[in-house]
Amino acid sequence: MGIRSAAFWPASTAVLALFLNIPKLIQDGIIDANGMPERSETFQLSPGMPFVNTSQLPWNCAGDLEAGRVIFKLVISDNxxxxxxxxxxxxxFYDLESPSFTLFPNLLPVGPLLTSQQIGKAVGHFWQVDTTCMSWLDERPTNSVIYVAFGSLAVFNQHQFQELALGLELSGHPFLWVVRNDLADGIDDSWLDGFQDRVKGQGMLVGWSPQQQVLAHPSIACFFSHCGWNSILEGVKNGVPFLCWPYFTDQFLNRTYICDVWKTGLSIDPDDKGFVPREQIKEKVDQIFLNEEMKARALMWKDIANRCTKEGGSSYKNFKSFVDSMKE
Structure with a gap:
């Protein structure tokens, strides 16, 4: 029919490159035809791209084996x-993932695509945004606050949730923590009320936050995140270092970008039972606050990200070129 087509990919291009390389991964004996690892190893699609561990392939980090099979079939269909x-x-944007764009020249980066930072009516949110946290941030010193948010889907068990809370308290730093009403299983309201009373003045808990506005606030020192791609771009655009605690699917690969490629964050490392003690949380927070080189790299990426979307920037020109081509 002569109709031209384009596709939009919302996640990292490294993940897309991994998906498009599935036939080669099967051919090389890294995974079988169902996406399961044939052996335990770490591989790299091309120099400069994040290393991938076969135990953390996105479709095999979906929570259970059946979900992984469903996602793998969906990926094959999407391909x-x-x-x-x-x-x-x-x-x-090109600078952020240049090896992926070299590997697949028909990928057109137009990001970071973020909404306005003006606080207004929330669009596309599952929860009511609590904007009172902005005035709370106004009262905090520059580069002093840990922003803690794990997206829409991450869930903690009671023990881990409480240990996270105690780790934030133990850090001694101010923190703004997004605690959805379904973030943890089996949390006693009296325990949470007692915790909030104890950290009053140090920490604020909200059900949902205006995240882009929060990350742009001068009081924010680091972003304790699940490493969802949208959250990463929001953090990058605002020059904020990360504490990385991925939950599922592509978030593990995204963490590798932050910690090993861009070097703008640190990883939270659960033990062999999947547990993270409060002491590790405090230790990693302390390391983030003391790492001036990491802060400088985060600010460098902020500058690059903002230049990309301004007139004359690479993403600006790519989007204009795409629109013009659709008019032909």
């Missing part, structure tokens, strides 16, 4: 659809 697209538009 076929991607082949029909003349252009694949990506929510990224």
């Amino acid at each position: 076929q659809a991607m082949k029909l697209a003349e252009t694949i538009i990506c929510n990224s």
Whole structure:
């Protein structure tokens, strides 16, 4: 019919590159036809890209084996659809993931695609945004606050949730923590009330926050995150270092970007039972606050990200070129 087509990819292009390389991963004996690892190893698709551990392939970090199989089948189906697209538009920018764009030249980075930072009516949120945290941040010193948010889906068990809370308290730093009503299983309201009373003045808990506005606030020192791609771009655009605690799917690969490629964050490392003690949380927070080189790298990426979307920037020109091509 002569209809031109384009696809939009909202996650990192490293994840897309991994998905599009599935046939080669099977051919090389890294995974089987169902996406399961054939052996335990770490591999890299091309120099400069994040290393991938076969135990943390996105489709095998979905919570259980059946969910992983469903996601793998969906990925295979999506790959076929991607082949029909003349252009694949990506929510990224060239400097951030340049090896991926070299590997797949038809990927067109137009990001970071973020909404306005003006506080207004929330769009696309599952929870009511609590804007009172902004005035709380106004009262905190510059670069002093840990912002803690694990997205819409991460869930902690009671013990780990309480240990996280105690780790934040133990750090001694101010913190703003997004605690959804379904963030933890089996938390006693009286325990949470007691914790909030104890950290009053140090910490604030909200059900949901205006995240982009929070990350742009001068009081924010670091972002304790699940490493969802949108959250990463929001942190990068605002020059904020990360504490990384991925939950599932592509978030483990995203963490590798932050900690090993861009070197703008530190990883939280659960023990062999999946548990993280309060002492590790305090230790990693302390390391973030003392690491001036990491802060400088985060600010460098902020500058690059903001230049990309301004007139004349690489993402600006890519998007304009795409729009012009669709008019032809």
